[in-house]
Amino acid sequence: MNKFSLATVALATFLTSFGPGVPGTAVKPDADNAGLKLPSGFGALVAAEGLGHARHLAVTPEGDLYVKVEGTRNKGNTIWYLQDTNGDGKIDRKTGFFKYDGTGIAVKGNYLYASSNTDVYRFKLNDKHQVIDTARSETIVTGLINRHQHEAKAFTLDNDGNLYVNIGAYSNSCQIKDRTKGSLGMQPCPILDSAGGIWQFKADKLNQTYGDGQRYATGLRNVVGLDWNTRLNQLFVMQHGRDQLHDLFPDMYDEKQSAELPAECMYALHKGSDCGWPYIYYDQIQHKKILAPEYGGDGKKTGGDHIQDPAAAYPGHMAPNAILFYTGSMFPEKYRNGAFIAFHGSWNRAPEPQKGYFVVFQPFKDGKPAGDWEIFAEGFAGPGEIKSPGQAQHRPCGLAQGPDGSLYISDDVKGTVYRIVYNK
Amino acid sequence: MRIWMIAAVLLGSCGVALGQNTTAASIARGKVLYQNICLACHQADGSGVPRMNPPLIKTSFVLGDKTKLITIVLKGLNDDVEIEGEYYSNPMPPQAQLKDQEIADVLTYVRNSFGNKASAVKAAEVKVVRAKIK
Numbered sequence: 210m211n212k213f214s215l216a217t218v219a220l221a222t223f224l225t226s227f228g229p230g231v232p233g234t235a236v237k238p239d240a241d242n243a244g245l246k247l248p249s250g251f252g253a254l255v256a257a258e259g260l261g262h263a264r265h266l267a268v269t270p271e272g273d274l275y276v277k278v279e280g281t282r283n284k285g286n287t288i289w290y291l292q293d294t295n296g297d298g299k300i301d302r303k304t305g306f307f308k309y310d311g312t313g314i315a316v317k318g319n320y321l322y323a324s325s326n327t328d329v330y331r332f333k334l335n336d337k338h339q340v341i342d343t344a345r346s347e348t349i350v351t352g353l354i355n356r357h358q359h360e361a362k363a364f365t366l367d368n369d370g371n372l373y374v375n376i377g378a379y380s381n382s383c384q385i386k387d388r389t390k391g392s393l394g395m396q397p398c399p400i401l402d403s404a405g406g407i408w409q410f411k412a413d414k415l416n417q418t419y420g421d422g423q424r425y426a427t428g429l430r431n432v433v434g435l436d437w438n439t440r441l442n443q444l445f446v447m448q449h450g451r452d453q454l455h456d457l458f459p460d461m462y463d464e465k466q467s468a469e470l471p472a473e474c475m476y477a478l479h480k481g482s483d484c485g486w487p488y489i490y491y492d493q494i495q496h497k498k499i500l501a502p503e504y505g506g507d508g509k510k511t512g513g514d515h516i517q518d519p520a521a522a523y524p525g526h527m528a529p530n531a532i533l534f535y536t537g538s539m540f541p542e543k544y545r546n547g548a549f550i551a552f553h554g555s556w557n558r559a560p561e562p563q564k565g566y567f568v569v570f571q572p573f574k575d576g577k578p579a580g581d582w583e584i585f586a587e588g589f590a591g592p593g594e595i596k597s598p599g600q601a602q603h604r605p606c607g608l609a610q611g612p613d614g615s616l617y618i619s620d621d622v623k624g625t626v627y628r629i630v631y632n633k
Numbered sequence: 634m635r636i637w638m639i640a641a642v643l644l645g646s647c648g649v650a651l652g653q654n655t656t657a658a659s660i661a662r663g664k665v666l667y668q669n670i671c672l673a674c675h676q677a678d679g680s681g682v683p684r685m686n687p688p689l690i691k692t693s694f695v696l697g698d699k700t701k702l703i704t705i706v707l708k709g710l711n712d713d714v715e716i717e718g719e720y721y722s723n724p725m726p727p728q729a730q731l732k733d734q735e736i737a738d739v740l741t742y743v744r745n746s747f748g749n750k751a752s753a754v755k756a757a758e759v760k761v762v763r764a765k766i767k
Contacts, residue, residue, distance in 0.1 A: 599680035
C-alpha cells in the first residue's frame with residue numbers, strides 16, 4: 210500500500226514534469242478543431258484567447274509562450290507570458306508586462322527580444338526561460354523610422370549573434386505624392402536610405418541605431434514575416450507588395466488586375482540583396498519583373514535586370530505576416546524543412562472579394578521552394594466570402610513551433626492562440 | 634388667375650423636385666467618387682481596415698463637425714485616429730484636387746450611407762473651408 214502510494218506520487222511528479230508542448234505530452238484537439246479546416250490527421254485546439262491584438266509569438270524550450278500585442282498605444286501590457294501548468298494544452302497562467310506596442314518577439318539563448326515600432330529591446334531570462342525582471346529591459350536598437358505606415362519592426366535572429374530588423378517603407382510606391390492618382394515616382398527613391406529594407410544589427414550591443422547597423426537588403430517595401438533558415442544559414446522574408454495599381458493608374462490596370470497584382474513574394478536574401486521596390490514589381494501571372502507605372506511602366510514593360518528574383522510568388526495583397534521553417538518531428542516527413550506562411554488576409558482587393566486569412570504550406574526541396582503552395586489551415590475568418598477585412602472573425606498573424614513540434618498560430622483580431630497537432 | 638395657379642403649382646412641384654433631386658443627385662454622384670477614390674482603403678461597406686484605415690460608420694468624424702470633415706478631405710490626415718478604443722494609423726493623402734462640388738458630393742454620400750444619416754454637405758461650405766486653410 211505504502212509502496213503503491215509512493216509510486217502514484219512518483220508517477221504524478223513524473224507526469225507533471227512534462228510541461229506543455231514537451232515531447233511525450235500529447236494534447237487533445239478541440240472537438241471542432243478550433244473552427245479550423247486542416248489536412249487529414251491534423252487537429253487544432255484553442256490554447257489561449259482574448260489576448261488583444263496578438264501579433265507574433267515565441268515558444269520556449271519548456272513550451273511556455275510569449276505573445277506580442279499591439280494597439281494599446283503603450284497603455285496596456287503588450288507581452289503576455291503564458292503557461293499551461295497541467296499539460297492539457299490550455300493556457301492556465303498568464304502574466305503581462307512591457308508597455309510598447311509592436312509586432313516582433315523572439316526567444317534566443319537567454320534573452321527575450323521584443324520590438325516596438327521604433328526600437329528593439331531584450332529581457333534577461335533564467336534557466337527556465339522566464340523573464341528575471343519584467344521591469345528591466347535593455348535597449349538593443351533605437352530610433353528607427355516610424356511614419357504611420359509599415360511601422361512594425363518585425364525581426365529575427367541568426368545563430369551568429371546578429372539581429373535582422375525590417376524597416377518598412379513609409380510609402381506605397383515612393384510617389385512624389387503618396388497614394389495620389391497619377392503621381393510619378395521619386396528618382397531615386399530617397400526612402401531607401403533609411404527604410405524599405407532589412408537592417409542587420411548586433412544582437413548583444415546596446416543602443417544601436419542606423420549608423421551602427423548595416424542595410425543588409427534593400428528594395429523591400431515592407432516585411433512582417435521573416436525567418437532565419439538554420440539549415441541553409443539564410444534569411445528568408447515575405448514582402449508585402451504595393452497597393453492600388455488600379456486606383457493610381459486606372460488606364461493601365463482594371464480592378465481585377467489590381468486585385469491580383471503584384472505578387473506577394475518570398476525572397477531568399479543574402480547580404481546586398483536588392484528586391485527592386487519601388488522601381489519594379491513581380492507579376493506572378495506573366496512570371497516577370499515589371500516596371501512600376503510610377504517609373505515608366507505600363508503593366509507590360511519589364512525592368513530591373515539586376516534585381517533579385519523572388520524564391521516564390523503568391524497572389525496579391527494576401528499580406529504574409531509570418532514565415533516559419535518547420536524543423537519538428539511531429540508532423541509528417543513532407544513538412545520538414547518546408548515553410549509555413551501565415552497570410553493575414555487582404556484589404557486591397559476591394560471591390561473584388563478579399564483573399565488570404567489562412568496558413569499556407571510551401572514545400573521545399575534542396576533549399577528551394579519546390580511545387581505548388583497549398584492551404585494548410587483555413588477557417589480563421591469564419592464562414593462565407595470576406596468582402597472587407599472587418600468581417601473576419603480571426604486573422605492569422607504569427608507562427609511558432611513548440612518543442613514537441615506543434616505549430617502555434619496567433620490571431621490579431623481577438624487574440625486567440627491556436628495550436629496545431631498531428632495525431633496519426 | 635388660372636394661369637397664375639398653374640404656374641404656382643408648376644413652380645412648387647419643380648421646387649420640391651429640385652430640392653429632392655439635389656440631395657439624391659449629390660449622393661449618386663458621391664457614390665461614384667467614393668468607389669473611385671475612397672473604397673480601396675475605406676471599403677465598400679465603409680468599415681475600413683482594422684487598425685489601419687478608419688471606419689466611416691457612425692463615427693463622430695463623419696457625423697460631427699462638417700468643417701473638420703471637409704478639412705480632412707482637403708488636407709489629408711497623418712495622425713493616429715482613435716475610434717471606440719481602436720487606433721488607426723495609415724496616412725490619408727490630401728484630396729484637394731477635387732472640386733468643391735465633388736467633395737460636397739462624396740461627403741454627402743458618406744454621411745448618408747453605411748447606416749449614417751446626416752445633413753448634406755454643400756459646395757459653398759467646402760469653398761469656405763478651402764479658403765480658410767489656404
